[in-house]
Amino acid sequence: DAGVIQSPRHEVTEMGQEVTLRCKPISGHNSLFWYRQTMMRGLELLIYFNNNVPIDDSGMPEDRFSAKMPNASFSTLKIQPSEPRDSAVYFCASSLSGARSDTQYFGPGTRLTVL
Amino acid sequence: RKEVEQDPGPFNVPEGATVAFNCTYSNSASQSFFWYRQDCRKEPKLLMSVYSSGNEDGRFTAQLNRASQYISLLIRDSKLSDSATYLCVVTGPNTGKLIFGQGTTLQVKP
Numbered sequence: 001d002a003g004v005i006q007s008p009r010h011e012v013t014e015m016g017q018e019v020t021l022r023c024k025p026i027s028g029h030n031s032l033f034w035y036r037q038t039m040m041r042g043l044e045l046l047i048y049f050n051n052n053v054p055i056d057d058s059g060m061p062e063d064r065f066s067a068k069m070p071n072a073s074f075s076t077l078k079i080q081p082s083e084p085r086d087s088a089v090y091f092c093a094s095s096l097s098g099a100r101s102d103t104q105y106f107g108p109g110t111r112l113t114v115l
Numbered sequence: 116r117k118e119v120e121q122d123p124g125p126f127n128v129p130e131g132a133t134v135a136f137n138c139t140y141s142n143s144a145s146q147s148f149f150w151y152r153q154d155c156r157k158e159p160k161l162l163m164s165v166y167s168s169g170n171e172d173g174r175f176t177a178q179l180n181r182a183s184q185y186i187s188l189l190i191r192d193s194k195l196s197d198s199a200t201y202l203c204v205v206t207g208p209n210t211g212k213l214i215f216g217q218g219t220t221l222q223v224k225p
Contacts, residue, residue, distance in 0.1 A: 042218065043215040045214075104213060
């Protein structure tokens with residue numbers, strides 16, 4: 001079975017450019033999560049969706065970040081304009097229902113470098 | 116104070132050793148608890164859930180102490196393949212939101 005799919009796996013861009021990260025959750029999963037991981041701050045939740053609706057976006061750092069989930073099989077995280085401090089690994093994860101006891105399955109991540 | 120605190124290590128142990136990791140969490144209303152494992156440059160993966168009664172999965176034993184807000188992971192008979200970062204994870208009181216500790220790095224040496 002296919003797991004969570006993320007693209008691109010690596011992205012190098014220049015400051016000020018728009019970056020779009022993509023995620024396809026596991027089929028049948030109703031909850032989707034975007035995380036960011038850095039050495040300094042560890043793994044942080046940015047936003048999560050349940051049934052395509054954003055439930056908690058309190059972790060989104062600022063207005064430069066936006067996330068959408070137009071349907072159950074696709075989500076995007078956009079950074080516009082990007083800054084060097086956005087350099088990190090961005091993970092997407094999905095779970096069956098978003099319940100506390102649900103296992104979250106992570107994608108391989110997108111390693112973003114902003115020069 | 117961080118919501119979930121772990122000793123980052125690294126813990127360097129020989130093969131066959133027993134090693135224990137601890138973690139504390141700040142929100143007494145946290146409901147669910149997990150240990151995730153993350154290999155270098157890979158995604159986190161669920162190792163095991165942690166229950167109040169304690170639970171075991173092969174060489175791995177997890178314990179939860181709600182009164183002290185403390186979670187532990189014990190690895191017996193360490194293997195080289197156990198080398199990884201172990202992330203202590205709790206959920207918020209009313210949501211499925213996961214809150215991760217910074218992780219504890221384990222290096223098992225031959």
